[in-house]
Amino acid sequence: MKRERLDKVLANMGKGTRKEVKQLIKQRLVTVDGKLATDPGMHVIPEQQVIEIDGKPLLFKRWIYVMLNKPDGVISATEDSFHETVVDLLPEEWAHKVHPVGRLDIDTEGLLLLTNDGQLSHSLLSPKKKVDKEYYARIDGRVTEEHVAAFSQGVTLDDEYVTLPAKLEILESGDTSEIHVTIMEGKFHQVKRMFAAFGLRVMYLKRLRMGSLLLDDSLELGDYRELTEEELLALRNGSDAPDA
Missing domain, CATH: 3.30.70.580 (Pseudouridine synthase I, catalytic domain, N-terminal subdomain)
Structure with missing residues (x-):
């Protein structure tokens, strides 16, 4: 585990700017392992050492x-x-x-x-990873099996870009349709543009999944x-x- 400056650690934990953190230390409010910290530049290992501000211990998390x-x-x-x-x-x-x-x-x-x-x-x-993203959408217009087949082959967008194959599942088809669609890219407004290629408008869009992560x-x-x-x-x- 690497050592870091105390003022940097505190600032990264949201305890103020580097300048504000130095003031906390100057005011004798910061301790490390029970000892008063007087040098903002002292090096600490935040995962291993107990850092307190005004007697309150800080829970350090490097990754959020x-x-x-x-x-x-x-x-x-x-x-x-x-x-x-x-x-x-x-x-x-x-x-x-x-x-x-x-x-x-x-x-x-x-x-x-x-x-x-x-x-x-x-x-x-x-x-290169092709992490898939799944969405629920309400569509202004009738979504059909022809659209399902077209999505599975890739859709030509308004800039002539051809998307990777996408999985389209019809939940309800009618004047307003409900669907699930899974894509493996993240082009600008991609889902909306894919439906627009067939004259259909996305009225509502919600992402449900990214890779293995479910909402x-x-x-x-x-x-x-x-x-x-x-x-x-x-x-x-x-x-x-x-x-x-």
Whole structure:
């Protein structure tokens, strides 16, 4: 385990900017293993040592993995001047550290993973890994078996890009149709553009799954929780599969 500067560790745990953290230390409020910390640059091993601020021990976590049920109207970004972002929904100690793994459109709901684990994020998003994403959608128009067959062959989008084969399942077909669709890419507005290629409009879109990770149906819109060890292990095993 590596040693890190105390002020950096505290700042990364959301206890203030580096300047603010140095003030806490100057005010004699920080201890390490029961001893007063006087040097912001002292090196600590946060996984092994007990760090306290004003007598309250800090729980250090190097890696954070959060499942969010993203609501409509929130953008998949870490900052924005005009809209609420997904990290705005998280506690302060997580918000400044994590990033969304991939993006959901502002009007798309559902499963979004946020983490500070860049390696896992890269693996899940790598086109070579072909990590599949499953969505539920309501479609303005009748979805038929002809569409199912077309999706299974790949769909030509408005920019002439041909998608990888996708699995389309019809739940209900009518003037308004309900479907599940599973894709292995993350092109801009991909699901909407795939249906638009057939003159159909996506009215509502919700992501249900990413690889092995299923949206916890007990999470209300805007709610979040940390991944379980089992979920994380399955996600890592899936993303570590050999390149196709």
